[in-house]
Each structure stands twice: as structure tokens, then as C-alpha cells.
Amino acid sequence: MSFEKNLDFWKAVGETFLPTYSELIARNKDKPFTEQNKEWQLLRRGRYVEFNLVYDKGTKFGLETNGRVESILMSLPKLAGWEYDFKVENGSEEEKTLSLLKKGLDWT
16 A cells, blocks of 8 residues: 555544544433443453453563563553453343454454
């Protein structure tokens, strides 16, 4: 891809981001947020922590080479949750989310 095409692509991304983000906020800002939603959010954050500590090459490299731990772990969420063998309810929004997080989905 030429530099110009690449630059045009990233300009388009930048110009599209704010209107899209604003629309999503406007569409969803009044939706209720329950304690169950908060628990789900914390569980997803826990999975992010798991990925960073177990699989992320940059994090692993930093920890294995005696990097400054506080700096390496700064990207982790302040709050996260874990629950052993968590199962989502059939037909729930959580199940829908998990179905979209699978490898090999064709998004085109």
C-alpha cells in the first residue's frame, strides 16, 4: 500500500471516529446499568489481566527482564474480577458478546 493510500485511510478513520463514538454514546447513555452488568464488566477486565500476564509478549518480556513492575502493570484495570468456571445465561447479552469474541469470525 502506498504512503498516500495509507495516510488517506488513517485520515478517514480519524474523521469517522468522533461522529461514530458520539452516536454510540447518545444511543446508549440512558440504558440502565445493573449490578449484573458491573459484575460482567469486572469479569471481562479479569480476562484482560489474564491475557496480559500470561500471553502478552511485551508484558512477559518486561517482567522476565526485571523491568519496573509498576510501570509494566500500569495498563491493567484498577478493578477486575474472577469467578471460577463462569457460565453465561443462554440468550443473554453476555452470551452474545462472547460469541463475537471467537477467533475465525468473518467480519467482511
